[in-house]
Amino acid sequence: MPDTRPSATIDRKLLELLVCPLTKDRLELDEEKNELVSRSAGLAYPIRDGIPIMLPSEARPLDDDDKATPKAGA
Secondary structure (H helix, E strand, C coil): CCCCCCCCCCCHHHHHHCECCCCCCECEEECCCCEEEECCCCEEEEEECCEECCCHHHCEECCHHHHHCCCCCC
16 A cells, blocks of 8 residues: 655755656656656656655556646646
């Protein structure tokens, strides 16, 4: 079951530096789901306790709803 507790916010400067480990493209912050989204890879990387988990094995595949709408804060 996913952890729905709010976690610490990710630093915006860090977000500007992070890229998808697979595609090297920019990531979008989905604050609602607490994830970093790589649309080009079709993956969402979780943020746990304010730390982005940038392992493809830990990422979840984006569903059609995720792919259709960019999130605010990106």
